[in-house]
Amino acid sequence: MAQTRYNKTSPVKKTPPPSKGASSSKVKVFDRLSAYLAHHRLTAKDSLLRLLATPVSSAMTWLVLAIALALPMTLYVAMENIKQLSGSWQQTSQISVFLKTGLQESLGLKIHKQIEGWPETTEVRYISADDALEQFSSSTGLEDVLASLDTNPLPPVISLIPEISTTDSQGLADLKAKLEALPNVDSVQLDMQWVQRLYQFMDLGQRLVWALGLLLGLAVLLIIGNTIRLAIENRRDEIRVVKLVGGTDSFVRRPFLYTGVWYGLGGGILAWLLLALGLTWLSGPVEQLISLYGSDFQLKGLDFSNSLMLVLDAMALGLLGAWLAVGRHIKQIEP
Numbered sequence: 408m409a410q411t412r413y414n415k416t417s418p419v420k421k422t423p424p425p426s427k428g429a430s431s432s433k434v435k436v437f438d439r440l441s442a443y444l445a446h447h448r449l450t451a452k453d454s455l456l457r458l459l460a461t462p463v464s465s466a467m468t469w470l471v472l473a474i475a476l477a478l479p480m481t482l483y484v485a486m487e488n489i490k491q492l493s494g495s496w497q498q499t500s501q502i503s504v505f506l507k508t509g510l511q512e513s514l515g516l517k518i519h520k521q522i523e524g525w526p527e528t529t530e531v532r533y534i535s536a537d538d539a540l541e542q543f544s545s546s547t548g549l550e551d552v553l554a555s556l557d558t559n560p561l562p563p564v565i566s567l568i569p570e571i572s573t574t575d576s577q578g579l580a581d582l583k584a585k586l587e588a589l590p591n592v593d594s595v596q597l598d599m600q601w602v603q604r605l606y607q608f609m610d611l612g613q614r615l616v617w618a619l620g621l622l623l624g625l626a627v628l629l630i631i632g633n634t635i636r637l638a639i640e641n642r643r644d645e646i647r648v649v650k651l652v653g654g655t656d657s658f659v660r661r662p663f664l665y666t667g668v669w670y671g672l673g674g675g676i677l678a679w680l681l682l683a684l685g686l687t688w689l690s691g692p693v694e695q696l697i698s699l700y701g702s703d704f705q706l707k708g709l710d711f712s713n714s715l716m717l718v719l720d721a722m723a724l725g726l727l728g729a730w731l732a733v734g735r736h737i738k739q740i741e742p
Contacts (some may be wrong), residue, residue, distance in 0.1 A: 447661070454665035465673075468634055472674025475627050476721055477681045479620035480709070484682065486612045488706055503596040504565040504586050508536075514591055515563045521589070522565060527582050530568040536561050562593060624724055631670050631728030635663050639736045646740050656737055663733045664726060671725020675718035683708055 458465040504522070506515055512535055519533040534542075539561040569582055579597060586595045639646070646659050690706040697704040709717065 450662050451665045451668075454662050455669050458666065458669055468630070468670060469673040469677050471630060472627055472670060472721070472725075473677030473681055475623045475630070476674055476678035476717065477685075479616055479623055480678065480682055480717060481685065482612070482619060483616050484686070484708060486609060486616060489609060489612070491704070491707060501566055501568050502583070502586070504567065504589075505593045505596065506563045506565065507591050507593045508560070508562040510563055510591050512563070515565070518589060518591065519565050522567060522586070525585075527570050527578070527585075528567045529570045532566045534564040534566060536563045539564055627671075627674070627721070627724045628728040628731070631667050631725050632732040634670065635667055635729045635732040636736055638663060638666060639733065639740075643740055646737070650740070659737055660730075660733045664729050667725040667727075667729025667732075668722050669725070670729075671722040672718065674725070675721030678721065679709065679714055679717055 504518075506518065515535070516533060519531060522528055523531040536559050540559050543561060569579060583595050583597045586592060649659055686706060686708040693706050694704065
């Protein structure tokens with residue numbers, strides 16, 4: 408009975424029911440987001456199906472875009488391969504220090520040791536007068552004529568590779584002057600004009616890559632913009648009906664933007680395929696030609712990052728071209 412009275416007299420706290428406003432608002436936001444994403448998926452799929460429904464015209468547009476995208480990338484790959492080939496030219500650009508004729512070998516080795524300790528030089532090699540005469544005899548085939556000479560006419564030579572970059576003309580000039588100031592040095596041979604001309608040519612080539620890329624990028628924008636404009640004209644009545652029932656400009660714009668993205672994606676993939684096929688076709692003859700000069704050079708194409716950048720840039724150009732075309736023409740169509 409005591410337990411029964413306690414239950415009757417003690418107040419019972421009831422937990423308030425959860426608020427329906429917060430949960431319902433979260434459900435509404437989630438439903439809107441789901442519907443928004445579903446509409447994007449449906450629009451992207453429908454845009455792709457419309458392109459595949461006209462395979463000939465779509466393929467021609469993709470091919471034109473691929474050629475426009477492949478041209479600057481071809482020049483870019485060519486410049487990258489020239490850079491790879493010229494990587495060893497820094498090592499082959501040697502300086503020859505001619506010592507005075509008849510100089511004692513001990514003095515020549517002393518100069519060699521002095522130059523070897525300079526930070527501006529690497530791979531310093533001393534060639535005695537006898538070794539120079541032997542090398543000259545074997546290379547020219549005049550052993551009998553040179554053997555009949557009473558004295559050796561060739562001086563000792565110190566051959567070295569500059570640590571300074573071949574593009575640093577002032578640094579190379581300073582090193583040459585420093586070598587000429589050494590005692591018992593007759594002359595210093597440094598012929599780097601051909602290397603400097605090559606680097607100037609490579610710099611010019613890089614500028615051409617950027618200029619050609621910008622011009623052909625503009626061409627891609629114009630091609631996609633004109634293609635989207637024709638698509639808008641073909642669907643003018645459909646756009647009017649959508650606007651008549653309350654469709655916004657962003658709703659009308661969305662399928663055309665996806666069409667531009669699909670054009671860019673197809674053009675970028677085709678451009679990569681054209682470039683890869685061209686490099687495969689040229690790799691054999693190019694490598695055989697370079698091997699005749701004693702080099703193990705291999706023709707390289709686009710790596711994964713550059714390939715991905717090509718496709719993404721093409722998609723961005725497609726989206727931008729479609730956006731410009733749609734933004735201009737959609738507003739002119741009113742119900």
